[in-house]
Amino acid sequence: MAEFVIAGGGIGGLAAALSIARQGHRVEVxxxxxxxxxxxxxxxxxPNAFHALDRLGVGARVRAAAVQIDALRLLDARSGDSLATLPLGPEYRRRFGNPYAVVHRGDLYAPLLEACREHEGIVLRAGVAVAGYEHTPSGVRVLPVSGMPVEADGLIGADGIRSVVRTQLVGDGPPRVSGHTIHRAVVPMDHVPPALRFDSVCLWAGPGWHFVHYPITSGRKLNLAITRDDGARVAVSAVPTDREQVLAGFPDLHDTARRLLALGRGWRTWVLCDRPAVATWTDGRxxxxxxxxxxxxxxxxxxxxxxxxxxxxxGDLLDRPSPGIAEQFAAFNAERRDRTARAQEAALWMGRNLYHPQGDEAEARDKILAGLSPGDLMDAVSWLHAHRC
Ligand SMILES: Cc1cc2nc3c(=O)[nH]c(=O)nc-3n(C[C@H](O)[C@H](O)[C@H](O)COP(=O)(O)OP(=O)(O)OC[C@H]3O[C@@H](n4cnc5c(N)ncnc54)[C@H](O)[C@@H]3O)c2cc1C
Structure with a gap:
């Protein structure tokens, strides 16, 4: 049995804590x-997320509040024309072994937190910010911003896009500001006229912008998010934003989508960031x-x-025979590097080529999509959605 510290108690940190503790190790988050x-x-x-949640023992709890939607729909944001539909019904679920679903983040996080609290191998400590780490002859010393260092056999940095563990380990500076601004709001479904309630993820693609909406919280709420590639240079997070400002930014939105957008209250704005893929995310333990x-x-x-x-x-790798934790972490990095880099690239590609193209590029996209069958669309997402860990 080894002792691990996890920096960061987000979705990734709690999931890692559960996975490691389920192999009989002790974990402090x-x-x-x-x-x-x-x-x-x-x-x-x-479905790849549900496979993982099942392996962590919380799949049923997450499914209980999830909305299993019937399709991912891509529409032209101005004309309302359908550009492509990926059906997510029985055939999709049979093929991928699990549903595609939408949840409120809290409905994903709460089951993970509950399972961590129930596990006697996990200690959760809030109000402790990690500042860095030092290697020791037998392990690693985790240095908090204030308070006593914590000795462990291994440290897992799950502290998000502005990770301090990454700053020390990779040293690639602040994240890249994407230049994309997103406004988000959640609306009680009671406020949504029945004719505007769709059991789908609807994505309305406009020139340099797109609007997404889908039901969450067992269908009791509607999630709205509208994004513009506006070249914003400063990252912002959850800034309260006037409804009129959001509406004025998208004057040529199709009527159906515009009526949905107009329902939003309590808008908040983010300017999104990412990072280019790097090959190495380990430093010994x-x-x-x-x-x-x-x-x-x-x-x-x-x-x-x-x-x-x-x-x-x-968690699986820590259970396999190995000379030591540094080698197990290196094996983890090696197994995950290509898949996650491909997902990072796919995200960029989809924004550029599916959601935001303009003019001739948009026309070319429409033609290609018009020639794809539902089976072709399923094949296209298979590498992502079919993965079983
Ligand atoms: C607009 C938007 C929509 C998205 N939609 C989807 C989607 O539909 N599907 C999907 O799969 N993903 C989606 N994502 C991505 C998803 O939100 C993230 O990938 C995921 O939350 C990452 O989890 P994480 O635990 O690695 O990091 P985070 O969620 O960032 O958690 C990091 C945790 O570490 C803590 N922390 C930070 N620094 C320290 C420190 N120094 N010491 C201790 N603790 C620290 C933070 O407080 C936080 O609790 C979306 C992201 C955005 C921005």
Whole structure:
């Protein structure tokens, strides 16, 4: 039995804690915030995430509040024409072995947190910010911003896109500002006219912008997110934004979508960031996971799914015979590097080529999509959605 510290108690950190503790190790999770909580709105979970959640023993609890949607729909944001539909019904579920579902982030986080609290091998410490680490002859010393260092056999940096563990380990500076601004809001479904309630993820693609909406919280709420590639240079997070400002930014949105957008209240704005893929996320007995290792834009809806896959593999590898933890972490890095880099690239590609093209490029996209059958679309996402860890 070994002792691990995890820096960061987000989705990735808690999932890693569960996975490692389930192999009989002890885990201490250090979270800089005063409480363990996940803010924000909706999140899409593909079958690869449900495979991972099942392996962590929380799949049933997450499914209980998830909305299993019937399709991913891409529409022209101005004309309302359908550009492509990926059906997510029985055939998709049979092929991928699990549903594609949408949840409120809290409905993913709460089961992970509950399972961590129930596990006697896991200690959760809120209000402890990690500042860095030192190698010791027998392990690693985790240095908090204040308070006593924590000795461990291994450190997992799950501290997100601005990870301090990554700063020390990779040293590649602040994340890349994408230049994409996203406004998000959540609406009670009671406020949505029945004719505007869709059991799908609907994505309205405009020139240099797109609008996404889907139901969450067992269908009791509607998640709205509208993004523009506006070249914003400064990262911002959850800034309250006037409804009128959001509406005025998208004057040529199709009427159906515009009526949905107009329902939004309490809008908040983010300018999104990512990082180019790097090959190495280990330093002896220190390793990165989730957004600390491979942050990506949201366009493939896979960042959290990848963090869950990471967590399962990390636990599995710590159970395999190996000369030591540094070697197990290196094996984890080697097994995850190509897949996560491909997902980072796919997210960029989808934003550029599917959601935001303009003029001739948009026409070319429409022609290609018109020639694809539902089976072709399923084949296209298979490498992402079919993965079983
Ligand atoms: C707009 C948007 C939409 C998205 N939609 C989807 C989607 O549909 N599907 C999907 O799979 N993914 C989606 N993602 C990506 C997903 O949100 C992330 O990939 C996922 O949350 C990463 O989890 P994480 O635990 O690695 O990092 P984080 O969620 O960032 O958690 C890091 C944790 O570490 C803590 N922390 C930070 N620094 C320290 C420190 N020094 N010491 C201690 N604790 C620290 C933080 O407080 C936080 O709790 C989306 C992202 C965005 C921005």
């Amino acid at each position: 250090l979270e800089r915030n005063d409480t363990f909580a996940e803010l924000g709105a909706g999140i899409q979970l593909a 220190v390793v990165l996971t989730g957004d600390a290792a491979h942050p990506m834009l949201q366009y493939a809806a896979q960042g959290a799914c990848m963090a869950l896959e990471d967590a399962v593999l990390l």
